Amino acid sequence: MDKLSVMNAFRRIVERGSFARAAEDLGVSPALLSREVKLLEESLGSVLLTRTTRSMSLTDAGRVYYEETMGILDAVNAVENRIREGAGAVRGHLRVNVSSSFGQMVIVPFLPEFLETYPDLRLTLSMDDRVVDMVEGGFDLSIRIRSAMPDSALVARKVGTIRQRIFAAPSYAARHGMPQSPEEIAHHRIIGFLLADHLTHWTLTGPDGVAELEIDPPVRVGNSLALRDLLLAGQGIGTLPDFVSNGPEARGELVRVLPDHELPAPEIFAVTASRLGMDAKVSAFIDHLRAALGG
Template sequence: MDKLSVMQAFRRIVERGSFARAAEDLGVSPALLSREIKLLEESLGTTLLTRTTRSMSLTDAGRLYYDEATGIIDAVTQVETRIREGAGAVRGHLKVNASSSFGQTVIAPILPEFIEAYPDLRLTLSMDDRVVDVVEGGFDVSIRIRPVMPDSALVARRIGTMRQRVFASPAYLKATGVPQAPAEIAGHKIVGFLLAGHLTSWTLTGPAGTTTVDLDPTVRVGNSLVLRDLLIAGQGIGTLPDFVSNEAEARGMLVRVLPDWELPAPEIFAVTASRLGMDAKVTAFLDHLRAALRP
């Protein structure tokens, strides 16, 4: 028995004073309504309506049930109305998760404008270089950078693509020489990214096709911002995503090694737990983020 539907039917019967008129309003047969009310009375163990061929009246229990059911139905209606009215509003608490490097270099710069645009929104940005459980962490969206997203119950929407290239400082290359081919990289000091799938093996694509270089990084770190700073300090050669390398390269602090070669381009995914679509606050945030990712 759908209790809320039965409550609504009972209310309509009382207010219309007739099973027939209530049935017409609800688009069902009077016999069906009569059967539902009988089942309701049986479940409650009492009579709610006394009926004769000419009249119908509420018992004391029926009056109590009517009053309480009316309050419940009105409360549910008010909640539904508030939710519908607020469905397109950017308000509430938005919880975002991202890696430290992406959070600091891409998300942080867009936050002031985003926060000012939506003053009714509360925001939590959690940064973690390891993959977190979106559901357990209570996050509305997690930004993940992967070549592909594994199959799971989560929903991954691609919002951009990054480029992954090889870098070193001018001072390091001046001291050690500039590699002229991928195979020559193995003879250099390597700074590796612990959480990358290419920590000890770089697959590079360039003018001569695709080649794989096996490596044994001298230094291994779990944060690409630290990796960038080590490269700037002349500690070796390493790979960086463009959102981490762009500024250092523009300022001449890093230069590309084998500029015609690069690693496979990972995708940037927005991961959510629900397949029912994103709410307004997540949509607004991702719109801001997509704009920041455009070339």
């Protein structure tokens, strides 16, 4: 027995003063309502309505049940109305998880405008290079950079693409020269990104096709910004995503190694626990992220 449905039916019967009129309002038969009330009375062990062929009245137990039912149903309706009204509003608490380098270089710069636009929103931004369980962590949204998202119960939406290229500082090139072909990379000091899919294997696509390289970086770091800083200090060559490399390259602080070669381009995914997770605050955040990425 659906208690809320039966409560609603009982309330309608009392307020309309008739099984027939209540049944008409609810789109069911009077016989069905009569059976539901009988089952309700049996479950409670009390008679709620006294009925004759001409009249119907509440018993003392029925009056108590009716009054309590009104409070319960009004409270349920109030909650549902608040949820419906808030579904399209950017308010509440938004919890976002993102890698530290992407968070610092891409997310944080657009946060002032985002927070000014939605002053009623609370935001928790967790920047963690580990892949976290977003459901266990209570996150509404996780931004993940992957070549592909594995099949799972999570819902992933592609919001952008990243270019991965090889860089070195001019000071490194002056001391050690620059590789002129993929095969020459093995003769150089490589700084690897510890969490990358390509830590020990580079697939380079260039004008002569695809080159597969086995790499054993003597220096490995778990953060793209730390890798960038080591490259800037002339400590070796390494791969960087464009959101990290664009600034130093534009200023001449880093130069491309094998500029006509690139690694596979990973995708940027906005991940929610379910399609219901795509509410107004999540949508607004993803819209600002797309704009920051030039999408």
